[in-house]
Amino acid sequence: MSAPGSTANGVPHLDVDPFDMNFFADPYPTHELLRETGPVVYLDRWKLYGVARYAEVHAVLNDPATFCSSRGVGLSDFKKETPWRPPSLILEADPPEHTRTRAVLSKVLSPTVMKGLRDRFVAAAEERVDVLLEKRSFDAITDLAEAYPLSIFPDALGLKPEGRENLIPYASLVFNAFGPPNQLRQDAIARSAPHQAYVTDQCQRDNLTPGGIGACIHAHVDEGAITATEAPLLVRSLLSAGLDTTVNGIGAAVYCLARFPDQWRRLRSDLTLARNAFEEAVRFESPVQTFFRTTTRDVELSGATIGEGEKVLMFLAATNRDPRRWDKPDSYDITRRTSGHVGYGSGIHMCVGQLVARLEGETMLSALARRIAKIEITGEPKRRFNNTLRGLDSLPVTITPA
Template identity: 95%
Template sequence: MSASGFPASGVPHLDVDPFAMDFFADPYPAHEQLREAGPVVYLDKWSVYGVARYAEVHAVLNDPATFCSSRGVGLSDFKRETPWRPPSLILEADPPAHTRTRAVLSKVLSPTVMKGLRDRFAAAAEARVHVLLEKRSFDAITDLAEAYPLSIFPDVLGLKPEGRENLIPYASLVFNAFGPPNQLRQDAIARSAPHQAYVTAQCQRDNLTAGGIGACIHAHVDEGAISATEAPLLVRSLLSAGLDTTVNGIGAAVYCLARFPEQWRRLRGDLTLARNAFEEAVRFESPVQTFFRTTTREVELSGATIGEGEKVLMFLAAANRDPRRWDQPDSYNITRRTSGHVGYGSGIHMCVGQLVARLEGETMLSALARRVASIEITGEPRRRFNNTLRGLDSLPVTITPA
C-alpha cells in the first residue's frame, strides 16, 4: 500500500479470490482476467498485489533482494505473525543464509547423484507398470502418481518403512498453509499433529539409513557447512519438495496423455520425448499454482509503484499459459520448447526437488510408453483442492498392453 493506506493509483482492483473453491475448480477464466486487467493488479479480498503475466512473474522470481522469501512465501507475513512451523531454510530464506543451505542440497541432489540413481528409478517405474498392466483398470493417482514416487523416493532418502502414509498428507498440509486462513488451511493445520510428529522424527540423523540422501545432508554437519539444528530442516525440505511436485506432475502428465491421444501416439513413436512430455505437463497443468513474495522496499514494476512490506502473489500457472510468452498456450504439445516455464519457479528459489521430479517423470512416462498402447479415462476425474497445489484426487483409467 502507499502511505495513505490505499494501493498505488493506476493499479486495477479485482474482486477475484484465488483461494476460493470455484476458482480452484476452473482457474483459467480468472487467470485470463488477471492477465488482461494489467501487468500488476490488486486483489481486494486479501489486500495483496498480484502478477499473472509471464514477464512480471519472471521478474519477481528473479529479484530476491526486492521480493523476499524470508517473510513467508504464503499470505502470512513472518515479520508480523509467528509461522505455523519453523520456517524452511530453503523456501522461506534469503541470501546469504539461503545460499549456504541451498549449496548443501545442490550437492546431495546434483546431476551426478541423479545419474547414479537413474537405474533404480527406472527399475521401480518398470515394476510399477508391470503391476498396472496386470490390473488393466486402476486409479492413476493412487496406483500410479502416488504409488511410484512412494515406492522409491523414501528409500533413496533413507526413511524407515513404517509411517510413510504420513508423507502425502504432510506435503498437502505444507502447501495448504501458504494460503489464507480459509477452511482448507484451518482443517489442514488442525489435522497436522501426527504428520508433523512423524516428519520431525524421520528427519533426525539416527532415524535415517546410512548412504541415503538424508544421511548425506547430515554428513555436511561434520564438515561445518551446516549446523546440527539445520540438517533436519533440510531433510524436511526434501520430504515436501521431493514428493508433492512429483506426484502432481506425474498425475498431470497421465491426465494430459489420456486426454490428448495424438500426443500419446507421438510419445510412443519417440521415447526420447518422455522428459519433454513431463515438462510440458508441468507447464500446462502447473502443479504449483501460486507463491507469494514480500517487498523489501518501494519498487516500480511495469509502471506500478508497490510500497515496502507488501505481499505480491505470483500466478505461476497463469504465466505458464500467457499468450505473450507461448504460442497456443492452452494446447498440450510434447514437442514444444518448454524451457523457461515457471512450473518449478525460477531464479535462486527454483524448486530444489526438480531434478528428482524430472527423473521420476521421465522414467515413468518412458516405461508406460514402452509397454502401454492406450490410456482411456473410464470415470469422472476428481480434483484435490489445495491452496497452492493443483492436482487430481482420483483419475480412473483403463490401459491396454502394447
C-alpha cells in the same frame, strides 16, 4: 467476479478470490482476467498485489533482494506473525543464509547423484507398470502417480518403512498452509499433529539409513557447512519438495496424455520425448499454482508503484499460459520448447526437488509408453483442492497393453 476498478497509483483493483473453491475448480477464466486487466493488479479480498503475466512473474522471481522469501512465501507475513512451523531454510530464506544451505542440497541432489539413482528409478518404474498391466483398470493417481514416487523416493532419502502414509498428507498440509486462514488451511493444520511428529522424527540423523540422501545432508554438519539444528530442517525440505511436485507432475502428465491421444501416439513413436512430455505437463497443468513474495522496499514494477512490506502473489499457472510468452498456450504439445516455464519457479528459489521430479517423470512416462498402447479415462476425474497445489485426487483409467 467484478469489473476492475482503479486507484491513484494506476493499479487496477479486482474482486476475485484465488483461494475460493469455485476458482480451484476452474481457474482459467480468472487467470485470463488477471493477465488482461494489467501487468500488476490489486486483489481487495486479501489486500495484496497480484502478477499473472510472464514478464512480471519472471522479474519478481529473479529479484530476491526486492521481493524476499524470508517473510514467508504464503499469505502470512513472518515479520508480523509467528509461522505455524519453523521456517524452511530453503523456501523461506534469503541470501546469504539461503545460499549456504542451498549449496548443501545442490550437492546431495547433483546431476551425478541423480545419474547414480537412475537405474533404481527405472527398475521401480518397470515394476509399477507390471502391476498396472495386471490390473488393466486402476486409479492413475493412487496406483501410479502416488505409488511410484512413494516406492522409490523415501528409500533414496533413507526413510524407515513404517509411517510413510504420513508423507503425502504432510506435503499437502505444507502447501495448504501457504494460503489464507480459510477452511482448507484450518483443517490441514488441525489434522497435522501426527504428520508433523512423523516428519520431525524421520529427519533426525539416527533415524535415517546410512548412505541415503538424508544421511548425506547430516554429513555436511561434520564438515561445518551446516549446523546440527539445520540438518533435520533441510531433510524436511526434501520430504515435501521431492514428493508433491513429482506426484502432481506425474498425475498431470498421465491426465494430459490420456486426454490428448495424438500426443500419446507421438510419445510412443519417440520415447526420447518422455522428459519433454513430463515438462510440458508441468507447464500446462502447473501443479504448483501460486507463491508469494514480500517487498523489502518501495518498488516500481511495469509502471505500478508497490510500497515496502506488501505481499505480492505470483500466479505461476497463469504465467505458464501467458500468450505473450507461449504460442498456443492452451495446447498440450510434447514437442514444445518448454524451457523458461515457471512450474518449478525460477531464479535462486527454483524447486529443490526438480531434478528428482524430472527423473521420476521421465522414467515413468518412458516405461508406460513402451508397454502400453492406449490409456482411456473411464470415470469422472476428481480434483484434490489445495491452496497452492493443483492436482487430482482420483483418475480412473483403463489401459491396453502394447
